[in-house]
Amino acid sequence: MSPQFQLILQQAIKAFQCGNLDGAQLILKKALQEDLDSANTIFELGLFFAQKNKLDEALIIFQCLQLYIKGNEKIPYNLGLIYSIQENHLDALNAYDLALKIKPDDVDTLVNKGSTLIDAKDYASALVVLNNAILLRPNIPEAWSNKGVALNKLKRYEEAITSFEKALSLKPDYAEAWSNKGVALNKLKRYEEAITSFEKALSLKPDYAEAWSNKGVA
Template sequence: MHLDHDEEDYNLSLAKFESMLKTNKVLFFDSEEFEEIILHYLDIGKANLAKKALKLGLEQHPKSTGLKLVQVEMLVYEDKLDQAEKLLNELYAIEPTNEEIFIQKANIYSKRDHHEKAVELLQTALLYTEDYADVYNLIGMEYLFMDNLELAKENFIKCLEEDFEDQSALYNVVYCFEFLDQNLEAIEYLKTYIDRNPYSEIAWHQSGRLYYGVKDYENAVRAFEFATYIDDEFIGAYLEKGKSLERLKRYEEAIESYNRTIELDDPTSYALLRIGKCHEKLGNKAEALKFFNKTVHEDPLLDKGWIAITDFYVRQKNYQKALFYVNKALAIDDQNRLYWKRFASINKAMKLFEEAEFGYRKAVEFGDYQLDTWLFWVDMMQNMGEYNNAILTLMQASEYFPEEAEVEYRMAGLHLMLNETEKGNFHLNNALRLNSKHQTVLEELFPMVWERPSVQEYIAKHTKPE
């Protein structure tokens, strides 16, 4: 009831101030009202109205320390740090034990990237403040700026000991634990936090995320469930619960969880995609396809949606349909390497080598430097009889994979196909040194070369008996 009354007074003050601006009548406000009005306008980004309120406030209350501290905030907001510091020094001479002066001084040092000095000032503020939580939170932030995650974590924990409902500090504690790769310690910390604050849906949700991170999916599901019991409209928790249930192969329950997010809000492409994936795992092919189509309808730019449909048809060996969908995807984004690789693979499966070669070339052009992409690309060139281009491409690939037997066997085969015996033997020697068991690459891709007695003699001579 008290809070509602305060809120009402606050809204009345704002309405009264805005009415005064419209009528040009000067009305009286106490200094705290002015402070709230100014901070309100700063929060919503209306700096001009904040300045007007500050000017009027200081005219009516020229000695108000509170208003002068708000003036400091405004000067800092405008990056007028020297003026802000000068005003703070004047205020310090009047009120040397006002913690807000130290907090604002720390803010200025922080803005100047002097974070250690900012921490010193905040430590002094702790001697005078009644709001320990806020100061510990600020110290934690300074340590974050200094990349000292251990001390940042320590201070965010102190903040939560003073005010366990500070959600930003809770998120920051978990962030520090995760950054320090201390997921199990974070889980233990959250257990103690939940003992104090069992109805914190944020804590349960973060706990679920951490359990998921360490692959404890049973406990992850349990934690996300608690988060949804506390807040039955917590979309993020339903999504994460669905992911965890998928990991446990409980696909029908996962679908229920994803469906709940769709009931609560507009369907997201992510939820639709996951429902489709679950239906596919359950063997409900028609339902899976329906949801994959809904995914790309909802978000045509989501590559995972197009990939899901394309891969669905590839698994059915329906290459014509797969090609139809990957072409639709490429019409939307023709610089997506994942699309080009699939375009290439489908054409390869259909023995359309020129199209496949083009697809692999595009995939590499747009940043796919995976070994198999290079090798498939080269194999397509070989099938087309483009041996010299294939060699040039392998030379590019060897920059990324300098000691790769698969590359060397292909280099050997191509050079020997061109009757460049010295170069062929050089690469064959490299290949045998790197992995003699992969001779089958030469046998499968270059049978004519493999059958040459000179090649068999070379392999026998350069293969050490086991």
């Protein structure tokens, strides 16, 4: 990293720290205009802010990168993650679609797109996307669990249970899958099995309020 770029990066970080998001954005754009080799370092800065839950800062960084770097699927993928956390489902889905246009077989993008479609209540589309992810990588528990959630929402409870059981075979300590399996069992009036499933979720995650509530319903 050149001393000049180090100085520019420090200026951007200082602007972020002062809450001057527009100023930081201008600095980053200038850095990228002058030297695209700086993109990797700026990308790592975006990941750092995202991990610290400084989502506005991370969003600006990845938006700047997207203006200048067109062939890296990780940039729109991370934008999708941030938009999803912010419950901006439309922008999240557009970002995931852009990532998939660059790399159609990216399983992580497919799984997260499926999760966002569930949040957006488009359960049938979510199921298609998650099935595609599972075809590409059958051993990813999040894909199976999210598929189970979509099936629950579509009232296909027996299939949902099968999907949750597959997720749990891959990740036995998956509290959310145990709880959501309990939801499907409860809908089928298999109340004792549902309670057992909720209790398993709570043994793994004692502060899981939704599992406590669902156990009470059962």
